[in-house]
Amino acid sequence: MNETRRLRIGEVAERVGLSLRSVRFYEEAGLLTPDGRTEGGFRLYTESQVERLLLIKRMKPLGFSVAQMSELLTAYDTLRNPRASREEIDAARVSADEFAAIAAEACGELRTRLALAEEFSGRLSELTSEDRTSPQL
Amino acid sequence: MNETRRLRIGEVAERVGLSLRSVRFYEEAGLLTPDGRTEGGFRLYTESQVERLLLIKRMKPLGFSVAQMSELLTAYDTLRNPRASREEIDAARVSADEFAAIAAEACGELRTRLALAEEFSGRLSELTSEDRTSPQL
DNA sequence: CTCACACTTACGTTGCGTTAACGTAT
DNA sequence: AATACGTTAACGCAACGTAAGTGTGA
Numbered sequence: 001m002n003e004t005r006r007l008r009i010g011e012v013a014e015r016v017g018l019s020l021r022s023v024r025f026y027e028e029a030g031l032l033t034p035d036g037r038t039e040g041g042f043r044l045y046t047e048s049q050v051e052r053l054l055l056i057k058r059m060k061p062l063g064f065s066v067a068q069m070s071e072l073l074t075a076y077d078t079l080r081n082p083r084a085s086r087e088e089i090d091a092a093r094v095s096a097d098e099f100a101a102i103a104a105e106a107c108g109e110l111r112t113r114l115a116l117a118e119e120f121s122g123r124l125s126e127l128t129s130e131d132r133t134s135p136q137l
Numbered sequence: 138m139n140e141t142r143r144l145r146i147g148e149v150a151e152r153v154g155l156s157l158r159s160v161r162f163y164e165e166a167g168l169l170t171p172d173g174r175t176e177g178g179f180r181l182y183t184e185s186q187v188e189r190l191l192l193i194k195r196m197k198p199l200g201f202s203v204a205q206m207s208e209l210l211t212a213y214d215t216l217r218n219p220r221a222s223r224e225e226i227d228a229a230r231v232s233a234d235e236f237a238a239i240a241a242e243a244c245g246e247l248r249t250r251l252a253l254a255e256e257f258s259g260r261l262s263e264l265t266s267e268d269r270t271s272p273q274l
Numbered sequence: 275c276t277c278a279c280a281c282t283t284a285c286g287t288t289g290c291g292t293t294a295a296c297g298t299a300t
Numbered sequence: 301a302a303t304a305c306g307t308t309a310a311c312g313c314a315a316c317g318t319a320a321g322t323g324t325g326a
Contacts, residue, residue, distance in 0.1 A: 117199045180306085203288080295307105297306080
């Protein structure tokens with residue numbers, strides 16, 4: 001029944017919007033291992049692995065390191081795993097909460113960075129618009 | 138009369154808020170050369186060089202590469218140089234306009250990145266807040 | 275047989291951080 | 301003489317990009 005066609009890296013990368021190199025890199029980093037290989041050695045991925053890559057991609061704007069992503073994914077896996085013990089779940093919750101805080105802080109830094117960028121950008125575009133005020137950055 | 142005390146790299150770095158390494162790195166990259174050295178080889182900076190470093194620092198939120206910053210600084214110098222020829226000024230204006238466009242685009246990317254970051258951050262903080270909706274990233 | 279696609283090294287890039295070993299200035 | 305500050309290599313790191321040379325599979 002489970003007519004789940006497995007995908008090769010090219011199709012995966014295109015669907016997710018990552019480079020082949022990135023997908024392989026995340027594998028090296030331990031973020032996701034292909035479901036298997038063909039006889040010839042081609043990586044094979046399932047749909048749920050595609051989703052996992054999408055999840056990874058959605059973390060990127062926050063600027064997480066691969067190590068952090070790995071941690072967060074582990075915690076997430078634990079929370080979603082019905083077989084996980086009470087302790088594991090609790091630890092995962094703590095971890096997830098920490099990441100929520102880190103994420104909030106990253107958003108804050110992005111906001112200030114955006115504000116600074118916009119300020120500079122504004123001045124820069126005034127630099128060549130000729131009005132009497134001597135333009136200065 | 139020009140009682141301009143020149144500063145050494147430590148004081149410069151502290152005032153500007155950059156590391157010594159960064160200041161030296163920007164020098165390597167050709168963004169600014171010290172006004173001179175002491176007999177013993179210590180770098181000496183003028184106030185206007187401090188301002189230049191502050192300017193460099195203000196560019197950073199935009200994510201410019203050092204090569205881009207170098208270009209932009211060159212154009213800026215030309216625009217501020219009263220001895221510059223007409224052609225030089227025109228070229229500098231073109232360059233500055235291009236950078237204004239690049240900067241605006243960078244701001245746009247930062248905005249979308251912030252939006253994505255906030256979305257993920259929001260979901261992440263719901264992950265451990267226990268309500269009935271099965272939490273999913 | 276042909277191609278598009280994939281594989282594994284392995285070195286290049288950017289913007290610094292970080293020793294290490296040593297000289298300078300007060 | 302001590303101490304804070306500075307100097308030049310030079311290697312390390314993250315997160316991939318980019319060949320290079322070779323194999324796979326429809």
